[in-house]
Amino acid sequence: xxxxxxxxxxxxxxxxxxxxxxxxxxxxxxxxxxxxxxxxxxxxxxxxxxxxxxxxxxxxxxxxxxxxxxxxxxxxxxxxxxxxxxxxxxxxxxxxxxxxxxxxxxxxxxxxxxxxxxxxxxxxxxxxxxxxxxxxxxxxxxxxxxxxxxxxxxxxxxxxxxxxxxxxxxxxxxxxxxxxxxxxxxxxxxxxxxxxxxxxxxxxxxxxxxxxxxxxxxxxxxxxxxxxxxxxxxxxxxxxxxxxx
Amino acid sequence: xxxxxxxxxxxxxxxxxxxxxxxxxxxxxxxxxxxxxxxxxxxxxxxxxxxxxxxxxxxxxxxxxxxxxxxxxxxxxxxxxxxxxxxxxxxxxxxxxxxxxxxxxxxxxxxxxxxxxxxxxxxxxxxxxxxxxxxxxxxxxxxxxxxxxxxxxxxxxxxxxxxxxxxxxxxxxxxxxxxxxxxxxxxxxxxxxxxxxxxxxxxxxxxxxxxxxxxxxxxxxxxxxxxxxxxxxxxxxxxxxxxxxxxxxxxxxxxxxxxxxxxxxxxxxxxxxxxxxxxxxxxxxxxxxxxxxxxxxxxxxxxxxxxxxxxxxxxxxxxxxxxxxxxxxxxxxxxxxxxxxxxxxxxxxxxxxxxxxxxxxxxxxxxxxxxxxxxxxxxxxxxxxxxxxxxxxxxxxxxxxxxxxxxxxxxxxxxxxxxxxxxxxxxxxxxxxxxxxxxxxxxxxxxxxxxxxxxxxxxxxxxxxxxxxxxxxxxxxxxxxxxxxxxxxxxxxxxxxxxxxxxxxxxxxxxxxxxxxxxxxxxxxxxxxxxxxxxxxxxxxxxxxxxxxxxxxxxxxxxxxxxxxxxxxxxxxxxxxxxxxxxxxxxxxxxxxxxxxxxxxxxxxxxxxxxxxxxxxxxxxxxxxxxxxxxxxxxxxxxxxxxxxxxxxxxxxxxxxxxxxxxxxxxxxx
Numbered sequence: 001x002x003x004x005x006x007x008x009x010x011x012x013x014x015x016x017x018x019x020x021x022x023x024x025x026x027x028x029x030x031x032x033x034x035x036x037x038x039x040x041x042x043x044x045x046x047x048x049x050x051x052x053x054x055x056x057x058x059x060x061x062x063x064x065x066x067x068x069x070x071x072x073x074x075x076x077x078x079x080x081x082x083x084x085x086x087x088x089x090x091x092x093x094x095x096x097x098x099x100x101x102x103x104x105x106x107x108x109x110x111x112x113x114x115x116x117x118x119x120x121x122x123x124x125x126x127x128x129x130x131x132x133x134x135x136x137x138x139x140x141x142x143x144x145x146x147x148x149x150x151x152x153x154x155x156x157x158x159x160x161x162x163x164x165x166x167x168x169x170x171x172x173x174x175x176x177x178x179x180x181x182x183x184x185x186x187x188x189x190x191x192x193x194x195x196x197x198x199x200x201x202x203x204x205x206x207x208x209x210x211x212x213x214x215x216x217x218x219x220x221x222x223x224x225x226x227x228x229x230x231x232x233x234x235x236x237x238x239x240x241x242x243x244x245x
Numbered sequence: 246x247x248x249x250x251x252x253x254x255x256x257x258x259x260x261x262x263x264x265x266x267x268x269x270x271x272x273x274x275x276x277x278x279x280x281x282x283x284x285x286x287x288x289x290x291x292x293x294x295x296x297x298x299x300x301x302x303x304x305x306x307x308x309x310x311x312x313x314x315x316x317x318x319x320x321x322x323x324x325x326x327x328x329x330x331x332x333x334x335x336x337x338x339x340x341x342x343x344x345x346x347x348x349x350x351x352x353x354x355x356x357x358x359x360x361x362x363x364x365x366x367x368x369x370x371x372x373x374x375x376x377x378x379x380x381x382x383x384x385x386x387x388x389x390x391x392x393x394x395x396x397x398x399x400x401x402x403x404x405x406x407x408x409x410x411x412x413x414x415x416x417x418x419x420x421x422x423x424x425x426x427x428x429x430x431x432x433x434x435x436x437x438x439x440x441x442x443x444x445x446x447x448x449x450x451x452x453x454x455x456x457x458x459x460x461x462x463x464x465x466x467x468x469x470x471x472x473x474x475x476x477x478x479x480x481x482x483x484x485x486x487x488x489x490x491x492x493x494x495x496x497x498x499x500x501x502x503x504x505x506x507x508x509x510x511x512x513x514x515x516x517x518x519x520x521x522x523x524x525x526x527x528x529x530x531x532x533x534x535x536x537x538x539x540x541x542x543x544x545x546x547x548x549x550x551x552x553x554x555x556x557x558x559x560x561x562x563x564x565x566x567x568x569x570x571x572x573x574x575x576x577x578x579x580x581x582x583x584x585x586x587x588x589x590x591x592x593x594x595x596x597x598x599x600x601x602x603x604x605x606x607x608x609x610x611x612x613x614x615x616x617x618x619x620x621x622x623x624x625x626x627x628x629x630x631x632x633x634x635x636x637x638x639x640x641x642x643x644x645x646x647x648x649x650x651x652x653x654x655x656x657x658x659x660x661x662x663x664x665x666x667x668x669x670x671x672x673x674x675x676x677x678x679x680x681x682x683x684x685x686x687x688x689x690x691x692x693x694x695x696x697x698x699x700x701x702x703x704x705x706x707x708x709x710x711x712x713x714x715x716x717x718x719x720x721x722x723x724x725x726x727x728x729x730x731x732x733x734x735x736x737x738x739x740x741x742x743x744x745x746x747x748x749x750x751x752x753x754x755x756x757x758x759x760x761x762x763x764x765x766x767x768x769x770x771x772x773x774x775x776x777x778x779x780x781x782x783x784x785x786x787x788x789x790x791x792x793x794x795x796x797x798x799x800x801x802x803x804x805x806x807x808x809x810x811x812x813x814x815x816x817x818x819x820x821x822x823x824x825x826x827x828x829x830x831x832x833x834x835x836x837x838x839x840x841x842x843x844x845x846x847x848x849x850x851x852x853x854x855x856x857x858x859x860x861x862x863x864x865x866x867x868x869x870x871x872x873x874x875x876x877x878x879x880x881x882x883x884x885x886x887x888x889x890x891x892x893x894x895x896x897x898x899x900x901x902x903x904x905x906x907x908x909x910x911x912x913x914x915x
Contacts, residue, residue: 039765137432177442
């Protein structure tokens, strides 16, 4: 979110994880690794003397130690107050104010809406339902539904989510692959990266091979999109969906 | 011939008990069958069942599900359950220990860590099947346990201790690997929680022949295994070789549990519960127990797996977790009726060197002081290693001091609690984690975690304390009925601990993005330590160290056994209640600040004793110093080794302390 507003962070937690799973917007080359996302290294943070620390709210991190080092700006996502996309817009504005980049924030919001609108336009005529999944093992999929950022993007693009089952407060459900029968021959979009060990096992599965959607050749992988991300992730997702058509 | 007649006689004598066995198996079987038929009817009309079985039409999704998901799942639950019931019975017979199960002998941990390594670093190996990897890992750890216990003629206690330590070391290693590869570990989280969801016939077809072979071998061996009921000397005089019988029995059990672990992951509690239930219901002879425990295991797992499928949750609860949840309360109910013959084979045998100790405490304190200073001042920054100058230290102190204080006090508290528990129960396996206090605290925190979308530190602390108190209340009356009998207390503790770890497995498998924090806490990180935590922990530790010496006389007498204690005029109930309180409060505080990973509580007392601190008071202080030092060093190393990333202190302590502890055991064996 910070990068989307045109500011280069001096350090980010779990840079490798970010590059594998979120990919864009790209981290600047000189960006330092702060350690894990659960335990950013406070000693390194203290040494770097940053002007501002931003973090996502709701991951259970205690704010107090960060506040002692530098001013802290927390971004609440998935706290259940608003649909994730709306919240992402509101938080982008807030962050823009905090960083003195209101213009950039408004631009990002408008640009994201335009990207999604553009993606929707490219889809015309093809309003087939699809399901979005992450594959973490050969017997289960994580399917995104109501309450997720990805669902909001689908809604804005006028695409029906083929998965209508219940989801948790983060907008997804983990379930056995056989439940995918429920979506019939609908399109399945799976988010990369799919670990090699999962690919191997999936290929050996007779159930997977016989699923209607797999048999119909309707499973497509798209490059990584961080499903718990902000506007940049939403725009990225919309772009990939449009490219599928 | 003789054996057959004896079995028949036994059958007659306990005939009035067999209806209970029938009940034990048929009630869950009936319910499971109803649920299965109900599930089937929803899936496919009854008249199509047979046709879809022999000639399925896979363009029909219902038939696909029926053939490649539903039926394999039923089959796998029956097969895996039977295997675990049998494996548990064999292990309990071989080790003469009602707590024995694949987890206790290290099989599950070895299989788990082998699969974790293969999955993360050599996924191509999985192409030829994960069974072999899991069995190799399980066999390796089990062999290591044998090796360690061999010098002591496979004494049950020695095996259990070695198995426990190896398990802890392995699971710390897997936890560490998974923490370093968080996003790639989802499969492992799910696998560890024991899900029976199937994606084809492959697993069932692989599992079935293995099970048949092992079960056949087990029944062939059952005559020799029976002789293990006698003492080793009497068995030897009848021409049996207890050691080779044990080895073959354990080999079969390892094969059984290894293959199950490879196929469906860790199914908690079943291998412990099925044989125990069968014994309670009246199965006497080994052959009876083997047959009935296999049946009970099969129907219980089948029943559990059907049950989790009708529970209304967004993400399905894995059967392996559910078995622990259903089984643990059951154990609580049954505990008062359970006949336990404690094996008081002294692992606490005297050591050659004896130190009265006080002179050694001074250098111990000096070492601690130096270590504290080093942990505070020495560190890494973006520029590399350096000692902090005074001005810098003042800046760093708020970050480092709470962690150092928390690690030191938590280590000392757990060590003292462990020492007291081991002396009180006369059981060298005793540790705060085994008592279930840490487990209870963990449960409290986890429940808060899943019920709220946001949470803060005070709420976390309160939830943890609640959990600790509740588990304490649960455990106390269980033991109370028999004057807080030590072994029952341990069993009750195991039940709570199993529930907690099962619950954490299911939360971890759910894939909640807030998991990082939770994993950190579960693996004993001091990252979130606040100044308040530091003060609370330090104060509790100091108070504990001030009070505990007063109980030294009790702690000298209790290991001599109940009879001796009564003769020497100890009011056992009162003494045990006081000690229980003295154990639980510091354990709860330590768990809250450093997580439920309390390997230190098991390790430090043994180290102190092996160093020659035999008497209660010196042992208490020596293990407090050792426990504090272990966690302190682990915390410092964890902060520095892979800077800016950090390794949780609890994990590192288990990872380094485990092997060290094993070396001590190995040396002592001669």
